[in-house]
Amino acid sequence: MDEVIMDQILYVVHQVVSWTASLAIIFGGVVPYIPQYRDIRRTQNAEGFSTYVCLVLLVANILRILFRFGRYFETPLLWQSIIMIITMLIMLNLCTNVRMVTELNTKRRSFTDFDWNYFWSWSHFVDYLQCVLAFTVLAAYVTYLLLDSVLFVESLGFLAVFTEAMLGTPQLYCNYQNKSTEGMSIKMVLMWTSGDTFKTGYFLLTQAPMQFWICGFLQVCVDFAILFQVYYYSRYPQKPVSHTTHTTSAKAL
Numbered sequence: 001m002d003e004v005i006m007d008q009i010l011y012v013v014h015q016v017v018s019w020t021a022s023l024a025i026i027f028g029g030v031v032p033y034i035p036q037y038r039d040i041r042r043t044q045n046a047e048g049f050s051t052y053v054c055l056v057l058l059v060a061n062i063l064r065i066l067f068r069f070g071r072y073f074e075t076p077l078l079w080q081s082i083i084m085i086i087t088m089l090i091m092l093n094l095c096t097n098v099r100m101v102t103e104l105n106t107k108r109r110s111f112t113d114f115d116w117n118y119f120w121s122w123s124h125f126v127d128y129l130q131c132v133l134a135f136t137v138l139a140a141y142v143t144y145l146l147l148d149s150v151l152f153v154e155s156l157g158f159l160a161v162f163t164e165a166m167l168g169t170p171q172l173y174c175n176y177q178n179k180s181t182e183g184m185s186i187k188m189v190l191m192w193t194s195g196d197t198f199k200t201g202y203f204l205l206t207q208a209p210m211q212f213w214i215c216g217f218l219q220v221c222v223d224f225a226i227l228f229q230v231y232y233y234s235r236y237p238q239k240p241v242s243h244t245t246h247t248t249s250a251k252a253l
Contacts, residue, residue, distance in 0.1 A: 021076075021202060022076040023076075024198065025076045025077065025080055025199065025202055026076050026079045026080050026083060027083065028195050028198070028199070029080060029083070029084050029087075029195065029199075030083055030084060030087040031191070031195075032188050032191050032192065032195075033087055033091060035188075036049060036091075036188070037090070037091065037094060040094055040095065040098060041094065044098055044101065044102065045098070045102070046094070046095040046098045046099060049091070049095060050170055050171065050174065051091075051092060051095055051120060051121075052120060052170050053167060053170065053171075054088040054089075054091055054092050054095075055120050056163060056164070056166065056167050056170070057084055057085075057088050057164065057167065058085060058088050058089075058132055058135075059135070059163055060160050060161070060163040060164035060167070061080075061081035061082075061084050061085050061088075061160075061164070062081075062085065062132075062135065062136050062139060063139065063156060063159055063160035063163065064077070064078075064081045064157075064160040064161070064164075065078065065081050065082070066139055066140060066143045066156060066160075067153065067156045067157040067160050069143065069147060070143070070147050070152075070153030070156065070157075071153055071154070071157055071209060073208055073209055073212070074206050074208060077208070077212075089128075089129070089132075092125060092128050093125045096122075096123070096124065096125045096128070097125070099123075100123060100124075108123040108124075109121060109122050109123050109127075110122055110123065110124065110127050111127035111128070111130045111131050112127075112130070143156065154211070157209055157211045157212075158211040158215075160211075161211045161212050161214075161215035161216075162211075162215050162218075164215065164219070165215035165216070165218040165219040165222070166218075166222070167219070167222075168192070168219065168222035168223060168225075168226055169222060171226060172222060172225055172226055172229065175226065175229045175233070176229070179233065179238035180233050180237070180238065181226075181229055181230045181233050181234070186230055189223065189226055189227055189230060190227075192223050192226075193220065193223040193224065193227065196216065196219045196220045196223055197220055199216055199219075200213055200216030200217055200219070200220060203216050
């Protein structure tokens, strides 16, 4: 009888841990964007947040969803992609509205101009939606044609997670260009690092496809590189610190 009760307790504990980990994977990636969204709305300034981060995350998660048609992976990872796509569209909508108000004299640009010099710098949210929809339809069509190719499916999976792993590089490069990490929240960077570390461990424990955990390690390395920039530029400042600081970030978990 004692063994039966113990087995039941262990089963319940296992289920609770499993559900907690799944919820953390699904929603953990969007948590840093909640304070970021509030900061942008409060300050009406989106300069500290790069919309290219939204581009990278949208591409990575659309490709990951398509990858699942050729290679099964855990359902929480699928929901994570869906939630992240919705979040990035919300962030794009906010940033576009703020910039339209603050850049009244700027010439309006649209997706249908097909001007590469202004790619992903359009004036209206609907232009971003058009671009995302066009990319999704094109990628889905190519995936449908080549779904029987193992090489294509594995390459698609690697491209999806590698794109996401490179998410921090625009911020890394931006910090390098500015010779400063001003405008980037250290708390956010720590959240990225802890989240990516947890996510990589989850990939290993759930035996996710190899592409996932390899790129997870790469993502953690980029996080630590940004943390090193925070230390280096605070210890050895290379440009005057301005009086205005916007505590927004440009990265996801």
